[in-house]
Amino acid sequence: MSNPLGTTGLVLAWCLILSLVWAHLCFVVVAYRRRVFVDTLVVTRPAVLGSGMIMPALVAAPLTLLLAFRVASINLLFPVTLFAAPAELLRAAFAPALVLFCASGLGTTLTQQVQREYRYWQAQPFIRLSVALGKSAPRGLYKLVMSKALGSAWSQGLPWLFGELVVVEAVFNVPGLGLEAWHMARIQDQIGLLQCVGWLVMLYIACTTLTSWSNRRLGTRLASYG
Amino acid sequence: MGKGPSKNKVPFWTPADGHLRPLLSPKILEMLIAFLRFLPPKPTTASLHLTPRKALYFLTAPKRWLQRTWSVVIVVVFSLTLGMPWSLWFSPKVNLSAALSSPAWAHPLGTDNLGRDLLARTGEALLGAVLPLWCGVLAATLLGMGLSLIMICLLRRQIWRPFVAWFDLVAAGVVSIPVCLAAFAWAALRERAGLVPVIYTLSTVVALRTYLQLRDLYRQDEQLAYWTAHAALGGSLLIRLIRYGLCAAWTQPLAMSLGFHLRTAVAIEASLSYLGFGVQEPSPSFGNMLAAHFDLYLKGQWYVLVILVLGLGVTASLPQAVLTLSRGETRRPRVRYT
Numbered sequence: 270m271s272n273p274l275g276t277t278g279l280v281l282a283w284c285l286i287l288s289l290v291w292a293h294l295c296f297v298v299v300a301y302r303r304r305v306f307v308d309t310l311v312v313t314r315p316a317v318l319g320s321g322m323i324m325p326a327l328v329a330a331p332l333t334l335l336l337a338f339r340v341a342s343i344n345l346l347f348p349v350t351l352f353a354a355p356a357e358l359l360r361a362a363f364a365p366a367l368v369l370f371c372a373s374g375l376g377t378t379l380t381q382q383v384q385r386e387y388r389y390w391q392a393q394p395f396i397r398l399s400v401a402l403g404k405s406a407p408r409g410l411y412k413l414v415m416s417k418a419l420g421s422a423w424s425q426g427l428p429w430l431f432g433e434l435v436v437v438e439a440v441f442n443v444p445g446l447g448l449e450a451w452h453m454a455r456i457q458d459q460i461g462l463l464q465c466v467g468w469l470v471m472l473y474i475a476c477t478t479l480t481s482w483s484n485r486r487l488g489t490r491l492a493s494y495g
Numbered sequence: 496m497g498k499g500p501s502k503n504k505v506p507f508w509t510p511a512d513g514h515l516r517p518l519l520s521p522k523i524l525e526m527l528i529a530f531l532r533f534l535p536p537k538p539t540t541a542s543l544h545l546t547p548r549k550a551l552y553f554l555t556a557p558k559r560w561l562q563r564t565w566s567v568v569i570v571v572v573f574s575l576t577l578g579m580p581w582s583l584w585f586s587p588k589v590n591l592s593a594a595l596s597s598p599a600w601a602h603p604l605g606t607d608n609l610g611r612d613l614l615a616r617t618g619e620a621l622l623g624a625v626l627p628l629w630c631g632v633l634a635a636t637l638l639g640m641g642l643s644l645i646m647i648c649l650l651r652r653q654i655w656r657p658f659v660a661w662f663d664l665v666a667a668g669v670v671s672i673p674v675c676l677a678a679f680a681w682a683a684l685r686e687r688a689g690l691v692p693v694i695y696t697l698s699t700v701v702a703l704r705t706y707l708q709l710r711d712l713y714r715q716d717e718q719l720a721y722w723t724a725h726a727a728l729g730g731s732l733l734i735r736l737i738r739y740g741l742c743a744a745w746t747q748p749l750a751m752s753l754g755f756h757l758r759t760a761v762a763i764e765a766s767l768s769y770l771g772f773g774v775q776e777p778s779p780s781f782g783n784m785l786a787a788h789f790d791l792y793l794k795g796q797w798y799v800l801v802i803l804v805l806g807l808g809v810t811a812s813l814p815q816a817v818l819t820l821s822r823g824e825t826r827r828p829r830v831r832y833t
Contacts, residue, residue, distance in 0.1 A: 324808070324811075325761070325762035325765065325766070325807065325808075325811055326762075326766070327762065327765050327766050327769055327781075327782065327785065327804075327807060328804050328807050328808045328811070331785065331789065331792075331800055331804055332801075332804055334792070335792050335797055335800060335801070338792065339792075339797060427673075428671065428672070428673040428674070429673070431673045431675075431676055432673035432674060432675030432676055432763075433675065433766075435675065435676070435679060435766070435770065436675075436766045436769065436770070439769070439770060440789075450679075450683075451770055454679075454683035454770075454772065455771060459684070462683055462684070466676070466680050469676065470676075473673070477671075
């Protein structure tokens with residue numbers, strides 16, 4: 270794949286899918302497990318500023334590569350060939366996205382946010398009313414909690430996601446914007462470097478704008494609940 | 496004299512009055528009751544008053560024990576690596592005949608691709624790269640605290656308010672830029688790789704983050720009753736900020752954010768050194784050592800990679816471990832039996 274923007278987009282898309290799956294799992298655990306276990310999860314998890322890097326990508330990425338290679342004989346390096354099939358590229362982008370998801374702290378932030386939002390909205394009058402009318406509280410809260418948790422977790426984790434992107438792409442040899450910027454910086458091609466960093470910054474601004482817009486939209490909707 | 500029953504001796508059972516007399520004297524009974532009070536009553540499931548909070552404490556006890564033990568291990572390993580003069584005992588100089596040696600008594604962690612002892616190199620990396628970085632972060636935190644105190648005091652004057660608002664806007668903008676990207680771009684554009692640009696970038700961001708955090712904390716606390724009471728009694732704002740804020744309520748959040756910044760600093764420095772924009776060879780750093788040995792794991796020399804990655808992990812976890820140890824164990828809730 271010769272399109273760095275597309276490759277980076279592929280990795281970020283995998284991150285988004287992983288976030289959705291993880292948030293769903295967290296919601297199921299929080300909503301359907303017994304209360305004491307939920308409390309255990311909430312209290313014992315270290316609340317380090319609520320977000321941010323949990324494990325440096327420089328630790329997580331080499332270990333993942335090494336373990337996959339030594340234990341399962343799987344080479345997780347990105348296939349840099351002229352005629353790589355899209356399915357192969359899609360599969361190869363999963364491992365960097367998984368490492369990025371863990372290294373940027375998105376997983377931990379999502380877990381905390383889902384728990385916090387569920388506990389907050391569960392105590393609101395409109396949900397109590399729907400429970401009193403015989404409706405299911407988790408079903409009523411699913412969309413609300415998921416969208417709120419995903420919005421806050423992404424807005425908190427975005428700087429770390431983009432910060433660790435260069436390292437993850439360099440370790441996994443993913444030909445994305447981060448790796449391109451690194452190569453440009455090493456050969457001291459200032460114009461190329463500015464282009465790559467500019468694309469990265471634009472992508473970051475687009476993600477931030479989208480997240481803040483969805484948060485604001487959600488905020489006005491939630492205000493109507495009273 | 497006939498041998499009849501003595502009148503002084505009171506029998507246990509006197510059928511005359513039909514009452515049971517006590518077997519033990521009142522004094523002995525009192526002593527026995529006092530002794531029994533010290534013994535805990537036999538707990539039963541029905542009588543155990545176990546609230547969710549207490550249940551939670553007991554459920555999480557093994558996890559807390561593990562956390563504390565792990566923290567002690569991290570602190571001990573870090574102190575040993577940093578504090579011992581390893582370079583005197585094991586040579587960090589190039590010795591190609593001993594390249595890529597496995598761990599042995601001569602080289603406890605083995606050697607790198609140029610035959611340099613990895614333990615000595617790791618100690619040098621901690622001393623030469625990590626400690627200056629942490630000093631920079633600490634200085635930046637203090638700077639941010641001082642800056643926030645000044646700005647909060649300036650906020651009381653009407654004339655300074657636009658300036659403070661403008662400064663807040665700039666600080667929020669700078670902080671929202673990814674630190675790693677900013678440091679990378681700075682080092683790449685200035686073409687000056689090394690530890691100094693990394694420290695400058697990190698210090699700027701850490702100082703501004705601390706400033707914004709203290710401003711937020713002040714905004715939350717300024718309306719508290721004891722703050723307003725102190726102000727009503729004519730107390731100084733600076734004294735309130737120091738006594739009620741920095742020395743009391745804000746200590747824990749500040750310590751947590753400091754730990755987070757120290758951890759982040761290690762990760763960012765290692766990342767930049769790995770990419771070739773941080774500490775340069777022959778000065779050791781976790782990042783450049785990892786970069787030099789990264790392809791060796793495919794050839795079977797995976798232990799160098801594992802040792803370096805573990806070293807980096809321990810160093811990055813140290814601030815959190817110290818925080819865990821300094822926080823102490825959560826107070827054990829008393830289980831009440833009813």
